[in-house]
Amino acid sequence: MSAARRAVVLALGALLFAASEARAIDTCYNCHRNETDERLVGPTRNILRDIHFQKGLTCASCHGGNPADSEATAMDPDKGFIEHIDHKSIVKVCTKCHADAAYMKHFNPRPYIFSVEEFQTSVHAQLAARGDTKVATCTSCHGLHGILPHTDPASPVYKTNIPRTCAKCHNAEYMAGHNIPTDQFERYSQSVHGRALLEKGDVSAPACNDCHGNHGAAPPGVSDITMVCGTCHGREGELFVKSAMKAGMDKLGKRGCVTCHSNHGVQHPTDAMLGVEKPGVCGDCHPHGSKQDRATAVIVGGFFGLRDSLTVSDSLLKTAEVLGMETSLGREAWKDAQDHQVGIRAGLHSFDAAQITGALGEGLELAHKAASQGRAALKDWRNRRIGMALSLIVILFLIVLLALKIRQIEAGQKAPGAVSERT
Amino acid sequence: MIGRLIDWLNGRLGLDTFRELAEHKEVPIHRHSFWYYWGGMTLFLFGVQVATGILLLLYYRPSADEAYESVRFLMTQVSFGWLIRSIHSWSANLMIGAAFVHMFSAFLLKAYRAPREATWLSGMVLLGLALAFGFSGYLLPWNQLAFFATKVGTDIPGSVPLVGHFVLVFLRGGENITGGTLTRFYGFHVAVLPATATVILSLHLYLVQRHGMSVPPSVEDAGGRPRMMKFVPSFALRDAMGWLAALGVLALLAALFPWELGRKADPYSPAPAGIRPEWYFSWMFQTLRMLPSRILGLEGELVGVLGITLAGLGWAIVPFLDDPQGRGRRARVWTWVGIIAIVYVLVFTWLTYRDVKR
Amino acid sequence: MKRRDFLDWLIGISGTALGAFVLYPVVRYLVPPKMPEAATRRVVAAKKDELKPGSFKTFPFGGQPGILIRTADGEYRAFTAVCTHLGCTVQYRSENRSIWCACHNGTYNLEGGNISGPPPRPLERFEVHVTGEDVVVEKAKGA
Numbered sequence: 001m002s003a004a005r006r007a008v009v010l011a012l013g014a015l016l017f018a019a020s021e022a023r024a025i026d027t028c029y030n031c032h033r034n035e036t037d038e039r040l041v042g043p044t045r046n047i048l049r050d051i052h053f054q055k056g057l058t059c060a061s062c063h064g065g066n067p068a069d070s071e072a073t074a075m076d077p078d079k080g081f082i083e084h085i086d087h088k089s090i091v092k093v094c095t096k097c098h099a100d101a102a103y104m105k106h107f108n109p110r111p112y113i114f115s116v117e118e119f120q121t122s123v124h125a126q127l128a129a130r131g132d133t134k135v136a137t138c139t140s141c142h143g144l145h146g147i148l149p150h151t152d153p154a155s156p157v158y159k160t161n162i163p164r165t166c167a168k169c170h171n172a173e174y175m176a177g178h179n180i181p182t183d184q185f186e187r188y189s190q191s192v193h194g195r196a197l198l199e200k201g202d203v204s205a206p207a208c209n210d211c212h213g214n215h216g217a218a219p220p221g222v223s224d225i226t227m228v229c230g231t232c233h234g235r236e237g238e239l240f241v242k243s244a245m246k247a248g249m250d251k252l253g254k255r256g257c258v259t260c261h262s263n264h265g266v267q268h269p270t271d272a273m274l275g276v277e278k279p280g281v282c283g284d285c286h287p288h289g290s291k292q293d294r295a296t297a298v299i300v301g302g303f304f305g306l307r308d309s310l311t312v313s314d315s316l317l318k319t320a321e322v323l324g325m326e327t328s329l330g331r332e333a334w335k336d337a338q339d340h341q342v343g344i345r346a347g348l349h350s351f352d353a354a355q356i357t358g359a360l361g362e363g364l365e366l367a368h369k370a371a372s373q374g375r376a377a378l379k380d381w382r383n384r385r386i387g388m389a390l391s392l393i394v395i396l397f398l399i400v401l402l403a404l405k406i407r408q409i410e411a412g413q414k415a416p417g418a419v420s421e422r423t
Numbered sequence: 424m425i426g427r428l429i430d431w432l433n434g435r436l437g438l439d440t441f442r443e444l445a446e447h448k449e450v451p452i453h454r455h456s457f458w459y460y461w462g463g464m465t466l467f468l469f470g471v472q473v474a475t476g477i478l479l480l481l482y483y484r485p486s487a488d489e490a491y492e493s494v495r496f497l498m499t500q501v502s503f504g505w506l507i508r509s510i511h512s513w514s515a516n517l518m519i520g521a522a523f524v525h526m527f528s529a530f531l532l533k534a535y536r537a538p539r540e541a542t543w544l545s546g547m548v549l550l551g552l553a554l555a556f557g558f559s560g561y562l563l564p565w566n567q568l569a570f571f572a573t574k575v576g577t578d579i580p581g582s583v584p585l586v587g588h589f590v591l592v593f594l595r596g597g598e599n600i601t602g603g604t605l606t607r608f609y610g611f612h613v614a615v616l617p618a619t620a621t622v623i624l625s626l627h628l629y630l631v632q633r634h635g636m637s638v639p640p641s642v643e644d645a646g647g648r649p650r651m652m653k654f655v656p657s658f659a660l661r662d663a664m665g666w667l668a669a670l671g672v673l674a675l676l677a678a679l680f681p682w683e684l685g686r687k688a689d690p691y692s693p694a695p696a697g698i699r700p701e702w703y704f705s706w707m708f709q710t711l712r713m714l715p716s717r718i719l720g721l722e723g724e725l726v727g728v729l730g731i732t733l734a735g736l737g738w739a740i741v742p743f744l745d746d747p748q749g750r751g752r753r754a755r756v757w758t759w760v761g762i763i764a765i766v767y768v769l770v771f772t773w774l775t776y777r778d779v780k781r
Numbered sequence: 782m783k784r785r786d787f788l789d790w791l792i793g794i795s796g797t798a799l800g801a802f803v804l805y806p807v808v809r810y811l812v813p814p815k816m817p818e819a820a821t822r823r824v825v826a827a828k829k830d831e832l833k834p835g836s837f838k839t840f841p842f843g844g845q846p847g848i849l850i851r852t853a854d855g856e857y858r859a860f861t862a863v864c865t866h867l868g869c870t871v872q873y874r875s876e877n878r879s880i881w882c883a884c885h886n887g888t889y890n891l892e893g894g895n896i897s898g899p900p901p902r903p904l905e906r907f908e909v910h911v912t913g914e915d916v917v918v919e920k921a922k923g924a
């Protein structure tokens with residue numbers, strides 16, 4: 001082939017390629033992006049980033065119509081075009097693909113298949129079925145005309161954005177007229193979970209969906225709460241489920257963990273929560289002087305005893321460290337004691353007095369060991385000073401003796417210092 | 424029995440020569456005799472350094488991975504390790520202080536006059552070696568302070584044109600401060616510098632014995648030859664008293680102000696605030712910091728380095744610049760130079776600490 | 782005793798005392814301590830038959846707790862016991878052959894890899910050698 005012919009073939013190829021590319025976004029997008037009416041041009045703004053568009057779907061995939069037709073006839077309702085997909089139809093449109101396992105496998109060998117069954121357990125689905133159009137549907141959370149995967153930090157359902165997305169509806173204004181609490185987001189953002197997720201960016205902290213579910217969003221049932229919290233707080237959950245406390249709470253219809261720790265506004269538990277006296281939470285149900293109060297008096301006493309012992313030994317060790325003494329053995333014992341304390345804090349949830357008291361005893365022993373190491377270090381420091389003082393006394397004494405010796409020697413000679421006149 | 428042993432040794436080693444030298448050695452007595460003790464004090468403290476240094480060698484590990492840990496091990500697990508280490512660190516400072524006192528007093532008393540020029544020059548070399556000992560030893564514990572102080576300290580010679588970069592790479596064993604620098608400094612500190620110091624020190628001591636103690640011109644002018652005291656036992660016993668006092672001071676400092684371990688060096692962290700080299704370098708450091716960034720078209724720091732180097736060289740060749748008898752107008756000028764130098768060093772050292780405290 | 786001899790005698794005694802004050806620390810110093818090496822790179826974590834297969838122990842290592850595990854097949858594994866999430870001390874659960882952190886249910890496998898729960902990073906792994914009666918744990922080369 002001659003050079004000229006080759007150039008023509010290449011140029012044609014490029015044109016065809018460009019044309020086919022253009023065709024993929026051409027029909028709806030190319031007209032609508034030049035519109036001035038916000039209703040018409042709005043959807044085109046972020047559509048190129050939309051994950052559906054990226055995977056090769058088009059406007060027609062959801063709205064129907066004829067993608068090959070670049071005239072207004074493309075939008076013929078008789079040919080299946082839906083201009084505005086109304087609130088209650090959205091789920092049908094989305095699940096057409098997302099609930100179809102075989103179809104989703106084209107895009108991902110391990111796809112997430114939307115479960116309509118799960119969705120129908122949610123409060124959102126139940127209210128929508130009754131005709132409520134204010135309730136959340138797919139696009140309320142995932143966005144529209146610019147949907148991003150949940151792993152993209154810009155997505156409204158990315159982990160750290162989820163609380164705010166839920167709060168878009170779950171606030172006092174939007175929920176006016178409904179009989180449900182509206183302070184969840186406020187409480188959550190002040191909670192230990194909220195601070196971890198929203199302020200520190202710790203994505204291991206739970207957002208709304210971790211406890212309430214995603215598409216099956218519903219408040220956990222009374223008996224389920226322990227399972228929900230126990231998913232992450234495994235040890236506490238394990239112990240609590242077997243405890244007499246849980247049995248008692250179930251009988252009274254109390255809500256497990258929430259009773260003492262609250263739900264949305266959960267704070268980092270403090271040792272002050274122990275006991276019947278305020279700010280102890282036990283007193284919320286068990287009055288002063290009750291059988292339970294007496295039974296746990298020993299535990300509460302022992303617990304605070306361990307805490308004080310840890311503080312005392314820590315300050316002893318710190319004093320020794322500041323003075324420059326070696327404290328690693330003491331620090332090891334202290335860390336062991338502290339580990340015990342962490343274990344006991346979890347172990348409290350067994351509400352088993354014998355077990356807890358035993359662990360407290362061990363912890364106290366370790367704390368005492370740490371304290372005695374600290375005291376030994378301080379004693380060593382004092383010994384150094386004594387050694388120094390003694391050696392200084394000997395040195396000073398020797399200096400004085402030498403001065404006397406000098407005087408003795410020089411007095412024995414004709415004049416102070418042997419005088420020798422060199423000639 | 425001990426007498427028989429000494430006789431045997433004497434017959435083999437010829438110790439009598441030394442005994443005669445010692446018995447004949449005399450020291451002039453006058454109102455400036457106090458300054459004669461400072462050379463011996465420096466020597467004593469150097470001896471302490473050698474002894475404690477050798478002991479430290481038994482536990483110290485000169486690699487970036489293990490240096491800090493070995494010092495911590497020494498301070499915490501080894502019996503009296505804290506004492507040996509603190510004495511070594513404090514005695515280093517006292518030794519350099521004593522060396523400066525010895526040098527300044529020799530300068531002002533014009534002990535460098537003929538025939539003692541070589542003594543003076545060898546002494547200047549010894550001072551340089553002492554500073555090198557201090558600089559190289561400071562890095563060995565491999566803590567944050569030492570690491571960054573060494574970085575700053577080696578940056579400065581690096582600023583000299585032509586040879587600066589080569590000197591920097593030579594000192595650091597590379598472009599940056601690494602484990603290679605530590606190994607190199609260790610080699611300097613325990614082998615190269617001690618060997619050199621032994622040779623120069625032997626020369627210095629020999630020269631002092633050969634020429635005897637210098638009498639300052641003012642004393643000679645006042646009353647001819649002064650009274651003399653015998654080195655053994657009068658001067659030696661007084662020397663011993665001074666050394667005992669120094670030992671006591673070291674015990675006090677080691678027990679009351681133990682040398683700290685610091686935090687292990689982290690090359691990737693930013694330099695700690697207030698980083699500066701040890702006090703005996705701080706007057707130079709402060710001078711460089713206070714110079715404007717450009718002087719006569721040259722970089723300020725470079726002018727400072729060159730200026731200090733020239734001043735040091737001038738100081739070193741003072742025997743050849745001052746009046747040979749140490750009298751007359753020229754001699755008075757040089758005395759004033761000495762006084763100004765002392766005041767300058769003191770003021771600028773003080774300024775460093777005042778600035779850092781702020 | 783004449784005054785002169787008395788003074789000499791006193792100087793002798795004091796000098797000897799001073800000598801003792803100097804030599805005693807030096808002699809004690811020269812005797813190596815029980816642990817000949819700083820326990821930051823290697824430490825004796827246990828005796829050879831101290832751990833039964835399927836059990837574990839925590840041991841101090843460089844100021845932090847370490848965990849020594851003897852798996853059901855008798856093999857030793859050692860890791861730092863400091864959970865990479867919030868620093869709690871981990872333990873071994875032989876029934877799932879996994880390392881578990883009681884604080885927030887973090888789990889690691891026997892390679893130290895973080896396999897479930899909040900821990901963001903694996904546990905640092907140490908080398909284990911059995912020499913004679915001792916099970917020695919050492920920081921990995923290049924660590």
